[in-house]
Amino acid sequence: MKQDSENEHKLNTFFSDEYVSLKRYVQSRITHSADRDAEDIIQDVALNLLSRNSSSPINNIAGFVYGSIRNKIIDIMRTRKQNTNIEIEEEDKIIDLMEWLYSHADNAYSERMKHELKEAIASLQPNYREVILAIDFEKLSYKELAAETGISQGTLMSRRHRALAILNKKLITKKNNKL
Numbered sequence: 453m454k455q456d457s458e459n460e461h462k463l464n465t466f467f468s469d470e471y472v473s474l475k476r477y478v479q480s481r482i483t484h485s486a487d488r489d490a491e492d493i494i495q496d497v498a499l500n501l502l503s504r505n506s507s508s509p510i511n512n513i514a515g516f517v518y519g520s521i522r523n524k525i526i527d528i529m530r531t532r533k534q535n536t537n538i539e540i541e542e543e544d545k546i547i548d549l550m551e552w553l554y555s556h557a558d559n560a561y562s563e564r565m566k567h568e569l570k571e572a573i574a575s576l577q578p579n580y581r582e583v584i585l586a587i588d589f590e591k592l593s594y595k596e597l598a599a600e601t602g603i604s605q606g607t608l609m610s611r612r613h614r615a616l617a618i619l620n621k622k623l624i625t626k627k628n629n630k631l
Contacts, residue, residue: 459510460502466513467498474521481525489579492607497524528602565623572622580615583608 467474471494478490497520510516573584586592586600587608594605601608 462510462513463498463501463517466517467494470514470517474517477518478521478525481522482528492603493521493524493528496602497521565627568623568626569619572619572626575622576615576618580611580618583611584615584619587612 474494475490478493482489482493497517501517501520573581576584583597586597587594592600594608597603597608598605
């Protein structure tokens with residue numbers, strides 16, 4: 453038990469002293485990530501390391517933590533879907549998303565607007581695009597997506613909300629520029 457508390461103290465000290473460096477390390481390993489993503493990864497790793505029970509001492513805290521973070525990043529990258537293309541058969545889902553964005557049910561959306569929405573989704577940051585595709589196109593629940601990715605439901609909801617705001621802004625801007 454003494455070893456557990458000694459490891460916990462070392463880990464707590466390391467995380468508090470090196471948090472900014474850890475955050476930079478995570479951001480350098482993940483392209484197009486927001487600050488929140490790096491913090492989520494660090495907090496997940498810290499929670500996992502601090503909640504584990506081990507009687508063996510951790511001799512190299514820095515190497516142990518950085519290795520754990522690297523492994524978490526690899527796990528996240530492996531669980532993310534590689535195919536983010538929106539196919540033509542997803543037409544109904546595009547219309548559903550457009551209805552949500554414009555808050556009215558008009559099925560007479562132009563082909564141009566459908567194309568604009570597809571382009572806008574494709575241009576989103578990967579973490580936003582993946583949430584939109586999973587929730588709105590694959591019809592996964594937040595709980596299912598959280599289990600699949602290891603990202604908390606609250607973070608996924610925030611990402612979707614931000615993504616929808618970005619899509620709405622892009623589409624309104626394109627619509628206003630064409631008038």
